[in-house]
Amino acid sequence: MKSCVLMAYVPDTASMIKVAAAGNRINEADIKWIVSPYDEYALEEAIRFKEAKGAPVTVLTYGPERAQQGLRECLARGADAAVHVKGGEGTFGDALAIAKVLAAAVRKTGPFDIIFAGVKGVGSDNALVGAMVAELLDMPHVTGVVKLEIGDGSLTAHREIEGGTEVVTAPLPCVVTAQKGLNEPRYPSLKGIMAAKKVAIQAFAPADLGLDEGALAGAGATCRWKTLALPPAKSGGVILKGEEDPAAAARELARLLREQAKAI
């Protein structure tokens, strides 16, 4: 058995967002980059599966040069192999274009019995790529998984829905997207960090996979970011002092919520 983890290398969740001069992307000047948080759960689950069943883990990313850093980090945490499809500036935010590239890379480097992704990637916030890759590779998928058991030709997953959990079974190969709660990701060990440095990362251009990135980003684009803006800053909130007479402040708040905000 073999598994694959789709990893997006994204701005740190604490980043301040500024808009770039082009007007439809962020200014990357002071950004620190990280493995997208949900992808950490995906990777951890793949590594646990390897520890249980000996299935080697390949991490796959589509992104610019810096994404190599993310691959090294995943190798340090216990992944065995890394694949880097270089590019992605023009297709940024276009989940279907990204999924087409990732599916082509899976065809080239697979087959895999299970493909892990994050439920949602930081930044684009699409929550789409996992299911799209599954459809393009004609596999079933389960999104938002908080508990997983992988058997011999099938898996059972618990998937978070509003007000409850769905218990889903699916045959392998299958795409699973990881939700928080699935596991607690480990930190890289020093030994892992040293070993990761020696692994050769397999690199491709989209053209090596038979894809024309110019067309995917241009006439063939299926989602284009036209403008990016910061949300209007809030101001003028009514903040009451409740240190001395908390009960009076509470009564005033209740009155404002009822009469002014009409919220209760």
Next chain:
Amino acid sequence: MACILVFVEQRNGNIRKASLEALSEAKRLASGAGWSVCAVLAGHSVAAKAAELGAYGASKVYVADEERLARYSSEAYAAVVREAAAKCAPSALFMAGTALGHDLSGRVAARLGWGCLADVTKLAVEGGTLVATRPVYSGKALATVDGGATPAVLTLRPNVFPAATGGTAAEVETLPPAPGDIRAVVKEILAKEGGELDVAEADVIVSGGRGIKGPENFALIRELAGLLGAAVGASRAVVDAGWIDHANQVGQTGKVVSPSLYIACGISGAIQHLAGMSSSKIIVAINKDPDAPIFKVADYGIVGDLFQVVPPLIAEIRKLKAEA
């Protein structure tokens, strides 16, 4: 004439409110642009619900009614949606941005070869095409996006668009049985203990953070929530501490919510928490630190000890409710 197709979600035969919101928004846009609105409904013993969708703006409803559609399956539902799309050739497909909508939209978009604009909070028709606004970077920025040359699938964030009736009866057309195998099968649905309201669906949320001091004090948060018919939310700090389930977490690695009222008690307002709730219509903060960042996004707030503020707040709201 161009058309918007709306996938209407049901659970146990009940139409989801978020789907009525999506249908209403489709109707609003279509009325302005001279388009029509069709709907597609999949499930078992749901046919009777189809005609009602006319009231929310659908002029035609495609229905797939089969036992094996009783529970959600991305593969079978995608087949149904494709069938409906083949019949009405829409220029856009709307869905509610629910757990089901987020699961289905990617598969359907890839199957149709269309783009998908996820979790949209604002829509407009510009020069004959749909332009969507969606929060990105967890709400730290807003992107306007379009679907390029192909039609697009759009998921609409729940609680953002108003549901509005005013339409007339819809014509109903039955679709043939969905083709193909179902590989990923929902075997069972485990309801959350206590049947508590889910933060993702709630119109009012009362959240507790580390300032509540211990898990036992969620009782106070629950009391206020109960009074307001609200769901109970939480910061990551208290979820990671094991005080409450992850399903209650609001923020970047939790739920992104847009209720009409969000009350944060003892939550500092870290950027990852604000990411999940700053688009709420009215934000109330109760925190003893006047410099807590949560006050920067608050419409109303009290600087004070929540243990001294929340009990009289509960008493006063109870009184106001009794008077009304």
